[in-house]
Amino acid sequence: MWQATPASAPKPLIINQQLAHDLGIDLAELETPSGTDFLVGNLVLEGSTPVAMAYAGHQFGGYSPRLGDGRALLLGEMINVGGQRRDIHLKGSGRTPFSRGGDGKAVVGPMLREYIISEAMHALGIPTTRSLAVIATGDQVARETWLPGAVLCRVAASHLRVGTFQFAAQHEDRTLLQRLADYAIDRHYPHTRESDNRHLAFFQEVVTQQASLLAQWMLIGFVHGVMNTDNMTISGETIDYGPCAFMDAFDPTTVFSSIDHQGRYAYANQPHIAQWNLARLAETLLPLFADTQEKSVEVATAILLDFTAQYQSFWLTGMREKLGIMNEQNGDEELITELFDIMQAQKVDFTSLFRSLSSSVRGDSSLARALFTEPTAFDRWETSWHARLSLETTEGMAVADVMDLVNPIYIPRNHTVEAVLTAATEGDLTPLHQLLDVIAQPFKQRSGYESFATPAPPEFTHYQTFCGT
Numbered sequence: 003m004w005q006a007t008p009a010s011a012p013k014p015l016i017i018n019q020q021l022a023h024d025l026g027i028d029l030a031e032l033e034t035p036s037g038t039d040f041l042v043g044n045l046v047l048e049g050s051t052p053v054a055m056a057y058a059g060h061q062f063g064g065y066s067p068r069l070g071d072g073r074a075l076l077l078g079e080m081i082n083v084g085g086q087r088r089d090i091h092l093k094g095s096g097r098t099p100f101s102r103g104g105d106g107k108a109v110v111g112p113m114l115r116e117y118i119i120s121e122a123m124h125a126l127g128i129p130t131t132r133s134l135a136v137i138a139t140g141d142q143v144a145r146e147t148w149l150p151g152a153v154l155c156r157v158a159a160s161h162l163r164v165g166t167f168q169f170a171a172q173h174e175d176r177t178l179l180q181r182l183a184d185y186a187i188d189r190h191y192p193h194t195r196e197s198d199n200r201h202l203a204f205f206q207e208v209v210t211q212q213a214s215l216l217a218q219w220m221l222i223g224f225v226h227g228v229m230n231t232d233n234m235t236i237s238g239e240t241i242d243y244g245p246c247a248f249m250d251a252f253d254p255t256t257v258f259s260s261i262d263h264q265g266r267y268a269y270a271n272q273p274h275i276a277q278w279n280l281a282r283l284a285e286t287l288l289p290l291f292a293d294t295q296e297k298s299v300e301v302a303t304a305i306l307l308d309f310t311a312q313y314q315s316f317w318l319t320g321m322r323e324k325l326g327i328m329n330e331q332n333g334d335e336e337l338i339t340e341l342f343d344i345m346q347a348q349k350v351d352f353t354s355l356f357r358s359l360s361s362s363v364r365g366d367s368s369l370a371r372a373l374f375t376e377p378t379a380f381d382r383w384e385t386s387w388h389a390r391l392s393l394e395t396t397e398g399m400a401v402a403d404v405m406d407l408v409n410p411i412y413i414p415r416n417h418t419v420e421a422v423l424t425a426a427t428e429g430d431l432t433p434l435h436q437l438l439d440v441i442a443q444p445f446k447q448r449s450g451y452e453s454f455a456t457p458a459p460p461e462f463t464h465y466q467t468f469c470g471t
């Protein structure tokens with residue numbers, strides 16, 4: 003049991019009305035001063051026992067046996083209107099026994115950033131933790147300068163991480179590990195309970211969920227930025243939006259995080275890192291897989307190696323959809339690779355390009371062509387692509403409509419997000435509300451929102467993001 007540091011003058015910056023509704027929370031009550039006190043950790047509801055969770059983790063490949071919620075608290079759980087169990091969690095709620103040298107605090111900009119990006123991911127259909135509210139604490143927090151403090155109220159399928167298993171596995175007695183694994187099975191993958199080897203079936207499920215999640219990130223140009231094992235969930239939800247960002251011009255080496263000097267978490271490395279993290283999860287579970295270490299390693303390795311094929315299959319299916327291809331043909335992969343090669347060579351905006359392709363199917367190539375400095379390379383590719391599409395049985399217009407359902411027009415673009423956060427930190431919340439309105443419907447073109455679909459101006463090309471801010 004732990005307590006939040008009281009906020010001196012809490013004030014809601016944003017409350018997620020739809021999510022409150024989905025959780026079965028009375029919005030009118032949430033919007034009262036005591037609702038604010040609840041969301042910032044000042045008021046502990048009856049029956050709630052806030053805890054700081056323990057976990058370990060590999061950070062940039064180096065192992066820390068004890069990380070844990072250094073600035074967060076799990077308030078408790080709720081059953082939402084769909085009957086699903088959800089964690090209610092505060093981030094930025096003050097020091098805990100896991101704070102080490104940190105102050106346990108968070109500031110307005112990064113908490114709103116998590117709110118924006120997580121809600122954008124949700125609207126894009128990608129599994130993610132959600133954001134219920136950001137409350138300004140009224141207190142100043144020491145960073146490079148003094149900044150206004152804030153608490154994010156986060157909602158998640160659970161906060162079980164690969165790092166949670168790493169923490170449990172450190173105990174000599176394997177009872178704790180087994181209890182944790184069985185808890186995770188009951189909570190996330192109850193159907194594996196009946197398997198001959200439930201722990202192996204559970205591991206297999208986590209691998210599949212992560213393969214699917216990583217494919218979805220890659221298909222949308224998302225760079226998580228800090229894929230440490232403590233930032234990877236067992237549920238398969240994206241978690242911990244620190245230095246993450248969406249890529250503008252396509253470049254597989256894209257890194258935004260200021261501390262990722264080696265590019266460990268670069269865009270194209272993400273699936274490999276996910277597999278590496280899953281190997282760390284497998285190591286913790288070995289005692290549960292089989293009677294001998296040798297046998298456990300053998301069965302776990304087979305599942306781990308299969309990650310690559312699963313990821314590739316999810317990705318290829320998703321890429322075909324992005325290109326309006328409904329059935330499979332040999333040569334599809336080459337067609338996709340060719341497109342990425344010319345996008346990379348000509349630094350083409352990822353989101354704009356994929357969105358523009360539906361217009362090409364409708365007979366207007368000008369939008370796509372305009373994105374290339376030397377459009378002849380695109381023209382050649384487009385000819386092969388159209389030839390490929392002619393093998394489809396679905397009619398062109400229907401194909402274009404389906405493409406618009408998977409290629410977003412609006413993502414939270416880095417320059418827009420920065421402008422919104424700067425305004426909000428200075429007290430102007432209007433741009434925040436407008437951006438949230440735009441990203442809530444990422445696939446539907448709306449007039450008046452053209453600027454949200456435009457790539458960053460050239461001076462924004464060296465965008466950097468920061469961890470743990």
Ligand code: AMP
Nearest residue numbers: 069070071072073101104105106107470
């Ligand atoms: P993150 O990179 O945000 O996933 O955090 C990594 C670890 O650092 C976690 O154990 C966090 O709880 C901890 N941490 C991050 N920021 C702070 C802070 N301001 N005070 C205390 N602990 C922190």
Ligand code: MG
Nearest residue numbers: 232233241242
């Ligand atoms: Mg984290």
